[in-house]
Amino acid sequence: MSERVNLDKNFSDPVGGAKVSEAKAEAALPALGPMGMLRWAWTQLTSMRTALFLLLLLAVAAVPGSLFPQRPANPSVVTQYIKDNPDYGKLLDTLQLYDVYSSAWFSAIYLLLFISLIGCVVPRAIAHYKAMRSQPPRTPKRLSRLPEYGTLVIPSDAGIPASDAISSAAGVLKERGYRVEVRDSGGERPSLGAERGFAKEVGNLVFHTSLIGVLVSVAIGGLFGYSGQRILVEGDTFVNTLVGYDQFTPGTNFQSGQLQPYSVQLDKFDITFDRESEGKVGQPIDFSAAVTTKENPDAPAQKEILKVNDPVTLGGTSIYLTGNGYAPVVTIRDGEGNIAMQGPVVAKLQGDNYYSSVVIKVPDAKPEQLGFAGFFLPTAFVSNEGISFSGDPELFNPQLTLNSYYGDLGLDDGSPQNVFELDVQDLTPLNARNLDAGGITLAPGSSYTLPDGKGTISFDGVKRYIGVDIHHNPGQLYALIFALLAVAGLILSLYVNRRRVWVRTGTHADGRTMVEYGLLARGEDHRLAAEAAAVRKLLSEEWKLDPEPGPDGPSQQTPSSARDNNAGPAATAGAATTPAGPTGPEKDQ
Amino acid sequence: MPYGINETMGQYSELFMLLAAGTYTVAFIAFAWDLAKSSKALRAIDLKAAQAEEPARVPVGARAGDRSESQLAGPAGRAERPSSSAAQAAGNGAGGVVTADADMRYAGERRAPARVAVALTVLGALIHGAGVLTRALGAGRVPWGNMYEFLTTGAFVAVAVFLLVLIRRDLRFLGTFVVGLVIIMLVAASVAYWTPVGHLVPALQSYWLIIHVSIAVLSSALFTLTFAMSALQLVQARRSKAVAAGGADKLGFMRLVPSALSLENLSYRINAIAFIGWTFTLMFGAIWAEKAWGRFWGWDTKEVWTFVIWVVYAGYLHARATRGWTGTRAAWLSIVGYLCVIFNFTIVNQFFNGLHSYSGL
Numbered sequence A: 001m002s003e004r005v006n007l008d009k010n011f012s013d014p015v016g017g018a019k020v021s022e023a024k025a026e027a028a029l030p031a032l033g034p035m036g037m038l039r040w041a042w043t044q045l046t047s048m049r050t051a052l053f054l055l056l057l058l059a060v061a062a063v064p065g066s067l068f069p070q071r072p073a074n075p076s077v078v079t080q081y082i083k084d085n086p087d088y089g090k091l092l093d094t095l096q097l098y099d100v101y102s103s104a105w106f107s108a109i110y111l112l113l114f115i116s117l118i119g120c121v122v123p124r125a126i127a128h129y130k131a132m133r134s135q136p137p138r139t140p141k142r143l144s145r146l147p148e149y150g151t152l153v154i155p156s157d158a159g160i161p162a163s164d165a166i167s168s169a170a171g172v173l174k175e176r177g178y179r180v181e182v183r184d185s186g187g188e189r190p191s192l193g194a195e196r197g198f199a200k201e202v203g204n205l206v207f208h209t210s211l212i213g214v215l216v217s218v219a220i221g222g223l224f225g226y227s228g229q230r231i232l233v234e235g236d237t238f239v240n241t242l243v244g245y246d247q248f249t250p251g252t253n254f255q256s257g258q259l260q261p262y263s264v265q266l267d268k269f270d271i272t273f274d275r276e277s278e279g280k281v282g283q284p285i286d287f288s289a290a291v292t293t294k295e296n297p298d299a300p301a302q303k304e305i306l307k308v309n310d311p312v313t314l315g316g317t318s319i320y321l322t323g324n325g326y327a328p329v330v331t332i333r334d335g336e337g338n339i340a341m342q343g344p345v346v347a348k349l350q351g352d353n354y355y356s357s358v359v360i361k362v363p364d365a366k367p368e369q370l371g372f373a374g375f376f377l378p379t380a381f382v383s384n385e386g387i388s389f390s391g392d393p394e395l396f397n398p399q400l401t402l403n404s405y406y407g408d409l410g411l412d413d414g415s416p417q418n419v420f421e422l423d424v425q426d427l428t429p430l431n432a433r434n435l436d437a438g439g440i441t442l443a444p445g446s447s448y449t450l451p452d453g454k455g456t457i458s459f460d461g462v463k464r465y466i467g468v469d470i471h472h473n474p475g476q477l478y479a480l481i482f483a484l485l486a487v488a489g490l491i492l493s494l495y496v497n498r499r500r501v502w503v504r505t506g507t508h509a510d511g512r513t514m515v516e517y518g519l520l521a522r523g524e525d526h527r528l529a530a531e532a533a534a535v536r537k538l539l540s541e542e543w544k545l546d547p548e549p550g551p552d553g554p555s556q557q558t559p560s561s562a563r564d565n566n567a568g569p570a571a572t573a574g575a576a577t578t579p580a581g582p583t584g585p586e587k588d589q
Numbered sequence B: 001m002p003y004g005i006n007e008t009m010g011q012y013s014e015l016f017m018l019l020a021a022g023t024y025t026v027a028f029i030a031f032a033w034d035l036a037k038s039s040k041a042l043r044a045i046d047l048k049a050a051q052a053e054e055p056a057r058v059p060v061g062a063r064a065g066d067r068s069e070s071q072l073a074g075p076a077g078r079a080e081r082p083s084s085s086a087a088q089a090a091g092n093g094a095g096g097v098v099t100a101d102a103d104m105r106y107a108g109e110r111r112a113p114a115r116v117a118v119a120l121t122v123l124g125a126l127i128h129g130a131g132v133l134t135r136a137l138g139a140g141r142v143p144w145g146n147m148y149e150f151l152t153t154g155a156f157v158a159v160a161v162f163l164l165v166l167i168r169r170d171l172r173f174l175g176t177f178v179v180g181l182v183i184i185m186l187v188a189a190s191v192a193y194w195t196p197v198g199h200l201v202p203a204l205q206s207y208w209l210i211i212h213v214s215i216a217v218l219s220s221a222l223f224t225l226t227f228a229m230s231a232l233q234l235v236q237a238r239r240s241k242a243v244a245a246g247g248a249d250k251l252g253f254m255r256l257v258p259s260a261l262s263l264e265n266l267s268y269r270i271n272a273i274a275f276i277g278w279t280f281t282l283m284f285g286a287i288w289a290e291k292a293w294g295r296f297w298g299w300d301t302k303e304v305w306t307f308v309i310w311v312v313y314a315g316y317l318h319a320r321a322t323r324g325w326t327g328t329r330a331a332w333l334s335i336v337g338y339l340c341v342i343f344n345f346t347i348v349n350q351f352f353n354g355l356h357s358y359s360g361l
């Protein structure tokens, strides 16, 4: 039974050899020189206990990522958080608590875990390969010590000598899927050893190896993938080139040549709002974007529908519907009467019912640049306190309320600005509620003339826009394949049972053939007793015996059956019951 | 376009939930009564036995000690792991500590209150099932689209799983716990999370909702059972230790509960199934996330906690194969795993911002 104890410390030896060898390994610390120290460290790292420790550590280390805002998900929230918590915000940053999953300490834990995993899997795979090719272990001297043990007696008039009995037992076990070796078949006490359930260990190895596969696939995605965002107003076309994106996040090894110049045009965007369920009226229940796509500039156009949970795939990327809103269309003429800006302005969602903020920057206005900031409400209401709010997400009473400014917008020096924010510090207000001119309130079709001849603004209509995310992840498919492999391995490993059976026969002086058998499981196996009963039944049928001898018959009881039951009725001793205890030996280490 | 809402069905559903909660409450009382009554009966039997052979208790501790020593001597000792604590060795079969049948099969004796309790639980489950069904019909979709529905449907699955296991194993000692928890879930659903029948937000309109959430709920129900068993395992181990050391048996009702070792073994087997379920939950969640948001993993808070739970239970499975970590420590890991499940469901759903925040409050 100890054929692989030394090779494979992670498997236990039912009789305890593994513990001895592990104890030795642990005690091997002193005076071994650098190589010895290294070997000792490796043994420690690849021990089951370290694996457990690292696993638990990984679980703990993942938690802070859910407590603090994370940069990759939301960089601006992190910046705000640091501002809001001047006392410890910076400190947390030093500890990489805003980048938990790429932090040095988190990476260290999972890398160590995976090194340990490799150090664990490789020797086990070798050992298992050898075990699969070697013969079942030798027959123990005393089968009665095994957790499942029984005897059968073939009467002398059946005419089955010990050697025949052992070969027919071998046949029975082979049929049941065991690998069998018969020993000493011509001798006085012929015996056989049989083993099955190698798939358990194979499953375990596949599981652990696939985890490495998943990790590598994720890394590949990070290296060669990319993602980006774009806002499309109805009528807009996105072309998949770097300039086509509003925001672009390349993987570490990204090359712009990877981008296939496909195009996507948003034709129409429809939303269905809930009009029936109480308390939820106005909640959107369906988003649907009609788009026209072209694989290449010269390819034929195709009509497709883009929905939440239903991305459009194009040129090796997937396009996802992730946001939407209203874009009021405005025309702004400057002080000289020329059209300085015309078109839809993307309004950013701020509150319920598409209450959105609007910022319009008009750098082309002359003689002075113009800026507008305010709100767009699809269904404007004014409360008794004079606060306006949006009463409905649909365009029942659209309204644009704006303040206006003139001066230098600060765009000319080329430094990037947030299009959704207007920095009014260097601007002079023209319209605001607290000024004589008041604020600007526009309904579709109306226009307003700015004070001091600075120009006019007209509100021409409203369009809808959508936000799309575009992703390319070359590791994704592999991650899925490895994940599926992992589950398959896991199921094998948890549900296949590795079992050994030994049978020994002998001829009694009075001509009867005595048969004894014993079973042993590797690892947790609550059904070993059932297996023993099944084997017993098959053997009895083979020799046409009564499988359940009377009370005075030869010993057939599982010697261990008394162990669990003190309260239960004695009847549980029958071979068909399954004691819940681990009938198998302890896996240890 | 999702189809119409049926308010009347929704109202029936709420009525059923209320009736179910009421029925469960009576079942709970019956289960508690069973515990009290049986432990009294068992104590009486014990007392008689003790009067008959007074000195029987003394050698128990000693015996427990050499049992683990004698591990190699023969199969009789194999029920105990060499690594399990002495408490467990003592808990099993040693004369002083009485525990229920170890393989949790039904024994011969009749426990009338327990039968009543189970019958009531079945009745409650039927009504509860009707409640879940009418909710689904009322909304025209699967009944797990918001916290209220997660709770009511989850509670139903927990009861159903419990009753299914009861067919084969006598886990009636878990009755007070499971039914008690289910009552809490139903009450919390109606009081704190009540939501009228409604449509799903677009983010949830996907067949992955059906697959991903149903497996998550099922695994959680299994984790609920193992949590209860692990908690009882700890209590039982302590009790056995105390009794083995010659102390008085203060927790008489624990006689109805099997030994710590049998609890550990059965909960391991259930945890193994639940772990596979949770692995699927994680994977299907990732596939869905890819469909919905364009990335299969993004460390969103909900994803983080699903991962943490997975790793903790992986740790649990490892612990069961690691020397010195079986028994009590493994039970603690199982408990910690379940606390994470609860945390993930309650706190994370409500207070943590993330992409999953639409769970609907």
Ligand code: HEM
Binding pocket: A010, A011, A045, A046, A047, A048, A049, A051, A055, A113, A114, A116, A117, A118, A120, A121, A203, A204, A207, A208, A211, A489, A490, A493, A494, A523, A587, B313, B314, B317, B318, B320, B321
């Ligand atoms: C990425 C980290 C790991 C995870 C998520 C993980 C997960 C699991 C799971 C779920 C099981 C139970 C199912 C089965 O038996 O196949 C298991 C078993 C096992 N793992 Fe790991 N493991 C990890 C790393 C390791 C490492 C580093 C080692 C080696 C030191 C290791 C050694 C084992 C062994 C020996 C078993 C079999 C235990 C038994 O027979 O029940 N694992 N692992």
